[in-house]
Amino acid sequence: VPTPARTSLAEIVAAGRAILEADGLPALTMQRVAAAVGVRAPSLYKRVRDRAALVRLIADDALRELAEALERASAGGAAGDARAELRAQAATFRAFAHTHPATYRLLFAPLPEAWRPDAELNRRASEPLLRTAEALAGRAHALEAGRTITAWAHGFVSMELAGGFRLGGDVERAYAFGLERLIAALAAPTPTGPPEGARPGSRS
Amino acid sequence: VPTPARTSLAEIVAAGRAILEADGLPALTMQRVAAAVGVRAPSLYKRVRDRAALVRLIADDALRELAEALERASAGGAAGDARAELRAQAATFRAFAHTHPATYRLLFAPLPEAWRPDAELNRRASEPLLRTAEALAGRAHALEAGRTITAWAHGFVSMELAGGFRLGGDVERAYAFGLERLIAALAAPTPTGPPEGARPGSRS
DNA sequence: ACCTGAACACCGTTCAAGT
């Protein structure tokens, strides 16, 4: 005698994301998710291979949302002005992290591959910024420029979330300072190179 | 009848750090640490309040090591030349992360306060870089410049460790590019400011 | 076809009992 389904994959992912955002990754247990959707833990395994797969689905969901926000930021009023686009993208990125801190951490956490979000989604989320980086730094330096700004933005935000920046001072000021200096630096023509010992490829 | 101690706090911390570096934070269980020092798990609680305290002691130990390496890098042959000092510090930071990836992740992981390394050690580890940032960017911008370079370095390294940078390209090149552009940007005089909407304090 | 209790192998942590 078949039984009607009492929940769905979509409901499970939504419940899991709510728990993640409310109480963090350690609280995202199979038992809590099951309780949230009105079922017992073993039933979840009908819809999801294991906890890692559920975490990955939640990360995919969040990364899709971030990618869409970044696409909107790029297409907004700033479109065409690379500096303004970059400011809008950085603000969007940072706002996402502040609004969903636990989810943001999950997206960039150094977890095993099975837990990490889909690589294709990752590419999609980084594309708007790469396009802006190309407009700013030129084709030859697009990838390096994109990585520089991404590293700074992620580093800054993750230190904020981790409670770094304990030396006082004005964090907003440091954000604006870093962003403006980076924009100026990426738009600049190639600076004088480092001495031999610091060049790539020379690390024995 | 008193029993002679069969282990020590120092031995426990060392064993824990070895397990962390070999198999990552989830493998750092009380049972495994106990087995490594030849004792049963409950005995660890004579020396350590709980697992969080043990993790914190291990993080302190590693952060002390990183701080010392950064101090040596600053005092090395490059001393006096702010640009060369910064290159040496960044290389040291990155080398530490590559040599002890699991430990590096722990130092910067967004964990509850009870797990995080001592704040005083944190200050000590960031001091050499702040001094160099001051020499490069001037007193008025020392803190912001330090935060900018720290954010970039941490962001870059953590993305490397997390398996970001999946778009191909030359990661060494991106590292050298980012570092040199940052050095140029931080040393530069104040660039033209952003439009009103992007200034700090104007975010409603 | 879906859901469940029971079971298994793990955790961290406490504590009375042993030496």
Next chain:
DNA sequence: ACCTGAACACCGTTCAAGT
């Protein structure tokens, strides 16, 4: 003083049994 087995409250996961 230190160490231990046993216990407790949790995990994730599997599976036979129920409907």
